Amino acid sequence: MSDVRGRIVEFNDIDENALEVSKPKGAAAGLKAVEVALQRAVRQGGVSRTVRSLYRINQPDGVDCPGCAWPESITGDRKKIEFCENGAKALAEENTTRVASPEWWAQYSIAELEQKTEYWLGQSGRITHPMIIREGETHYQPITWNEAFTTIAEHVHATTPDRCTFYTSGRTPNETAFMYQLIARSLGTNNLPDCSNMCHESSGSALNPTIGIGKGTVSLEDLEKAELIFVVGQNPGTNHPRMLGSLAECRKNGGKVVAVNPLPEAGLLRFKDPQTPKGLLADGERTSDEFLQIKVGGDLALLQALGHLLLQKEAEAPGTIVDREFVESSTLGFQEYADARAELDWDATLEATGLERSEIEMAADMLANSKATIFCWALGITQQPHSVDTIKEIINLLLLQGNFGKPGAGACPVRGHSNVQGDRTFGIWEKPTEALLERIDKEFGITSPREHGYDSTESMDAMYDGKTDVFVSLGGNLAMANSDTAHMEEGLRRTGLTVHISTKPNRSHVTHGKTSIILPTLGRTDLDDKHPGGMQFLSVENSMSVISRTQGRLQPVSDHLLAEPVILARMAREIFGPDHIVDWKAMADDYDVIRDHCSRVIPGTEDFNTRVRTKYGFVLPNPPRDRRSFATAAGKAHFTVSPLEYLTPPEGHLVLQTMRSHDQYNTTFYGLDDRYRGIKGGRRVILIHPEDLKETGFADRTLVDVISVFKGEERRADRFRLVAYPTARGCVAAYYPEANALVHRELVARESNTPGFKAVMVRFEERAEDPQGANEYDQEESTVEAAL
Numbered sequence: 001m002s003d004v005r006g007r008i009v010e011f012n013d014i015d016e017n018a019l020e021v022s023k024p025k026g027a028a029a030g031l032k033a034v035e036v037a038l039q040r041a042v043r044q045g046g047v048s049r050t051v052r053s054l055y056r057i058n059q060p061d062g063v064d065c066p067g068c069a070w071p072e073s074i075t076g077d078r079k080k081i082e083f084c085e086n087g088a089k090a091l092a093e094e095n096t097t098r099v100a101s102p103e104w105w106a107q108y109s110i111a112e113l114e115q116k117t118e119y120w121l122g123q124s125g126r127i128t129h130p131m132i133i134r135e136g137e138t139h140y141q142p143i144t145w146n147e148a149f150t151t152i153a154e155h156v157h158a159t160t161p162d163r164c165t166f167y168t169s170g171r172t173p174n175e176t177a178f179m180y181q182l183i184a185r186s187l188g189t190n191n192l193p194d195c196s197n198m199c200h201e202s203s204g205s206a207l208n209p210t211i212g213i214g215k216g217t218v219s220l221e222d223l224e225k226a227e228l229i230f231v232v233g234q235n236p237g238t239n240h241p242r243m244l245g246s247l248a249e250c251r252k253n254g255g256k257v258v259a260v261n262p263l264p265e266a267g268l269l270r271f272k273d274p275q276t277p278k279g280l281l282a283d284g285e286r287t288s289d290e291f292l293q294i295k296v297g298g299d300l301a302l303l304q305a306l307g308h309l310l311l312q313k314e315a316e317a318p319g320t321i322v323d324r325e326f327v328e329s330s331t332l333g334f335q336e337y338a339d340a341r342a343e344l345d346w347d348a349t350l351e352a353t354g355l356e357r358s359e360i361e362m363a364a365d366m367l368a369n370s371k372a373t374i375f376c377w378a379l380g381i382t383q384q385p386h387s388v389d390t391i392k393e394i395i396n397l398l399l400l401q402g403n404f405g406k407p408g409a410g411a412c413p414v415r416g417h418s419n420v421q422g423d424r425t426f427g428i429w430e431k432p433t434e435a436l437l438e439r440i441d442k443e444f445g446i447t448s449p450r451e452h453g454y455d456s457t458e459s460m461d462a463m464y465d466g467k468t469d470v471f472v473s474l475g476g477n478l479a480m481a482n483s484d485t486a487h488m489e490e491g492l493r494r495t496g497l498t499v500h501i502s503t504k505p506n507r508s509h510v511t512h513g514k515t516s517i518i519l520p521t522l523g524r525t526d527l528d529d530k531h532p533g534g535m536q537f538l539s540v541e542n543s544m545s546v547i548s549r550t551q552g553r554l555q556p557v558s559d560h561l562l563a564e565p566v567i568l569a570r571m572a573r574e575i576f577g578p579d580h581i582v583d584w585k586a587m588a589d590d591y592d593v594i595r596d597h598c599s600r601v602i603p604g605t606e607d608f609n610t611r612v613r614t615k616y617g618f619v620l621p622n623p624p625r626d627r628r629s630f631a632t633a634a635g636k637a638h639f640t641v642s643p644l645e646y647l648t649p650p651e652g653h654l655v656l657q658t659m660r661s662h663d664q665y666n667t668t669f670y671g672l673d674d675r676y677r678g679i680k681g682g683r684r685v686i687l688i689h690p691e692d693l694k695e696t697g698f699a700d701r702t703l704v705d706v707i708s709v710f711k712g713e714e715r716r717a718d719r720f721r722l723v724a725y726p727t728a729r730g731c732v733a734a735y736y737p738e739a740n741a742l743v744h745r746e747l748v749a750r751e752s753n754t755p756g757f758k759a760v761m762v763r764f765e766e767r768a769e770d771p772q773g774a775n776e777y778d779q780e781e782s783t784v785e786a787a788l
C-alpha cells in the first residue's frame with residue numbers, strides 16, 4: 001500500500017464573471033442545507049468516509065465538530081444527528097482525499113502560489129509530508145521530520161526567547177495547547193498570541209473585571225428556559241447553526257427572542273429545523289420576535305438607552321425592575337451607574353443606532369417584563385473600538401435585573417473556533433496570571449517568565465520591525481486572519497524562520513519567513529493510534545465550559561503525518577535536549593500523562609482522566625452561574641460607567657463591517673456562495689443600502705476600488721462589486737479576509753487590542769471594467785466543480 005492515500009486535483013483559471021445576485025433568503029437551514037452538506041462531503045472524501053465521519057460528530061465517543069464552539073446537550077440522550085450543514089462542510093474539508101503532496105509542491109513556485117487565491121490553495125487538499133523552503137529557493141521541498149526539528153532547534157538556539165513567537169489557532173485541543181504553552185514558558189517567553197486576540201478578547205476584557213470570570217455564565221438548558229434572549233452582533237444561521245434549534249426551543253416554551261443586527265440575516269428571521277420532518281417541509285419557525293436593524297457600532301448607545309428606560313420604569317414603580325436584594329448583596333457601583341443613566345440624549349441615541357425611539361422602548365418593555373434574560377453576542381460586538389465598553393454595558397443590564405445564577409439567565413458570548421475557550425483555560429495567554437505561572441512552575445520545576453508577551457497585533461508589529469526570529473503557528477493562517485494584510489505579510493517575510501503546523505496549504509505558507517517549514521499534522525477526524533499504548537483521544541471545551549473527549553477514527557491520507565502532541569514533544573526535545581526537566585516523550589506517548597499534569601495546574605480539571613471518560617465529560621466551575629458569586633478582587637460584580645460612543649464616518653465615507661459568508665470557515669473557503677444572502681459565485685462584493693448607493697452616484701454592480709481611511713492614512717483594496725442590499729443605512733459589508741487589507745493595524749478595540757474588523761471607514765472609486773472579468777473569485781467555483 002502506498003504511503004499516501006489520495007490524489008492531486010488540478011485546477012485551471014478560467015476568466016469569466018460568474019457573480020450572481022438574488023434576493024436574500026428569509027429562512028435558514030431546511031432541506032437545501034442537508035443536500036449541500038452531503039454533496040460537499042461526498043465530493044471531498046467519498047461516500048464511505050463521509051458516512052463514517054458524519055455520524056460520529058458530537059457523539060459521546062466521537063469527534064467534536066471543528067466547525068464552531070456551540071455546545072451539545074449533556075443531559076439525556078443526544079440526537080442521532082448532532083451536526084449542521086456547516087459542520088459537515090468543515091469535516092468534509094478535513095476528510096478530503098485530495099493531497100498537496102511533494103509532487104504538488106514541486107509543480108508550483110512560490111511566485112506562482114502567490115498568484116493563487118486562498119480558495120485555490122485550500123482546495124488543493126491535505127499536506128502529506130514535512131516541507132521546507134530556504135532563503136533563495138523557489139519551491140518547498142520535502143524534508144525528514146528529524147531534519148525539520150533540528151533546523152527549528154538551531155534557529156531557536158541562535159536567538160533569544162523574546163524573539164520567538166508561538167501563535168495558536170482555536171481548533172487546537174486542550175492537551176496540545178497545554179504542551180504548547182509549556183514549550184514557550186520553558187523557553188522563557190509569554191509570546192503566545194492566539195486567534196482569540198482577534199475574536200472574543202473583548203469579551204474576556206469586559207467580563208473578567210466585572211463578573212470575575214472571562215467566560216459566559218449560561219448552559220445550553222438555560223437558553224431553553226429563558227424568557228427573553230437578545231442575539232446581538234451574531235449570525236447564527238451561518239456560524240452557529242445549531243443555536244437556531246435552541247432559539248426555536250426557547251420560543252416554543254413561551255420565551256421571546258430579539259435580534260440586533262445591521263443585516264436581516266436569514267437565521268435571525270426563520271429557521272427550518274433539518275432534524276425534524278416538519279422543519280424540512282414547512283416554511284419554518286420564526287427565530288426572533290423582534291429584529292432591530294441597528295447601525296454598525298450603535299450597540300453601546302442602544303444598551304445605554306435600555307438601561308435608562310429600565311431605571312425610569314423602576315422610578316415609576318419601585319421594586320418592579322431592579323433586583324434590589326441581588327444588587328445590594330452582590331454588586332458594587334450601582335448608584336454611579338444609575339446616576340450616569342439618569343439622563344439620555346435621545347438625538348444622539350437615534351443617530352447612533354439608526355433605530356426608531358419606539359423600537360428601543362419596545363425592547364425595554366420586553367426586558368422589563370422578563371424575569372430571566374440572556375444576552376448572546378459575537379463579533380458584531382467584539383470588533384469595535386468601543387467593544388469592551390459595549391460588553392460591560394450588557395453586563396450592567398444583566399446585573400440590574402439579577403440575571404446571574406438563576407435558570408434561563410446570564411451572559412453568553414458565543415465563541416468561534418471549536419476550542420478557542422479551552423486554549424485559554426489551558427494556558428494560551430500572552431498575559432498569564434501570576435497564579436497560573438506559579439502552578440506551572442511548581443508542577444514542572446521551571447521558572448516561567450513573568451513579562452507579558454505579544455498578542456496577535458503586537459506580534460505582527462514585532463515581525464515587521466525585525467524583532468522576531470522564529471514564528472511558530474499551531475494551526476491557523478495569520479497572514480489572512482490578521483488586519484493590515486500587506487503589513488502582516490511583510491512581517492512574516494522578514495522573520496528568520498516560520499514554522500506552520502498545518503493540515504492544508506494556506507497564504508501563511510506562501511508569504512513565509514526567510515526559511516519556512518511546514519509540519520503536516522493529523523486533524524480531528526484522523527485516527528491517532530501510533531503510540532505505545534495504542535489509540536489516543538484529546539479533549540475540548542465548548543462555549544459553555546463543558547470539557548469532553550474528541551477522537552478521530554479515519555485512516556489518515558498519509559503515513560507521514562504526526563499528531564500535534566507528538567510534533568510538539570519532538571520539537572521540545574530537540575530544543576531542550578533529552579535531559580530536560582520536562583518529560584516531553586511521556587506526554588506524547590500517552591496523553592493521560594498530559595491530563596494528569598493539567599489536573600494539578602488548571603483549576604477545575606482535577607481528576608481529569610476519570611471525569612473526561614464519562615459519557616459527556618464534565619463542566620468547569622463557573623462561580624456566577626453556580627453560586628451567584630463573583631471572583632473579582634472585591635468579591636462582588638461591578639457596574640461600570642462608560643461614555644456614549646459610536647462610529648461617525650468622515651464626510652463621503654460609510655462604515656464597513658467584514659464578516660463571513662455561508663461558504664467559508666474563517667480563511668478557508670468551502671465554495672464561493674453565500675446562499676442565505678443571495679450571493680453566488682463571487683466574494684469581492686460590497687453590500688450597500690440602495691439609498692446609500694444612490695448617494696454614491698454609482699449603479700448597482702459597479703466595479704469599484706475600496707479606499708479606507710484611518711489616522712490620515714489610506715489603504716486600498718481593488719475590484720469589488722457594489723451590490724444593493726437591505727443593510728442598515730450608512731453601513732456596508734464585505735467578506736473577510738478579502739477586506740482585511742483595509743483594516744489599519746492601529747484600528748483596535750481599547751483594552752482588548754482586538755482589530756476593529758467591523759469599524760472601517762471607506763469610500764469607493766469606480767474602476768474600468770476588466771475585460772477578463774470582475775474578480776479573482778468569479779470563476780473558481782465552476783473550475784473546482786469541473787475538476788471533479
Ligand SMILES: Nc1nc2c(c(=O)[nH]1)N[C@H]1C(S)=C(S)[C@@H](COP(=O)(O)OP(=O)(O)OC[C@H]3O[C@@H](n4cnc5c(=O)[nH]c(N)nc54)[C@H](O)[C@@H]3O)O[C@H]1N2
Binds near residue numbers: 238294296299416666
Ligand atoms: N460556518 C462557519 N462557522 C463559523 C465560522 C466560519 O467562518 N464559518 N467562524 C467561527 C469563528 S472563529 C467565529 S469567531 C464565529 C463568528 O460568528 P459571528 O460573530 O456570527 O461572525 P461574523 O460573520 O463576523 O458575523 C458578525 C455578525 O454581526 C453583525 N454585525 C456587524 N457589525 C455589527 C454591529 O456593529 N452591531 C451588531 N449588533 N451587529 C453587527 C453582522 O451583520 C453579522 O451578522 O463563528 C464561528 N463559526
Ligand SMILES: Nc1nc2c(c(=O)[nH]1)N[C@H]1C(S)=C(S)[C@@H](COP(=O)(O)OP(=O)(O)OC[C@H]3O[C@@H](n4cnc5c(=O)[nH]c(N)nc54)[C@H](O)[C@@H]3O)O[C@H]1N2
Binds near residue numbers: 476502504
Ligand atoms: N476582517 C476580519 N478578520 C478576521 C475576523 C473577522 O471577522 N473579520 N475574524 C477573526 C477571528 S474571529 C478569528 S478566530 C481569526 C481566525 O484565524 P485563524 O484561526 O488563524 O484562521 P483559520 O482560517 O481558522 O485557520 C485555517 C488554517 O488552519 C489549519 N488547520 C485546520 N485544521 C487544523 C488542525 O486540526 N490542526 C492544525 N495544526 N492546523 C489546522 C489549516 O492549515 C488552515 O489553513 O480571524 C480573525 N480575522
Ligand SMILES: [Mo]
Binds near residue numbers: 198200415416
Ligand atoms: Mo473567532
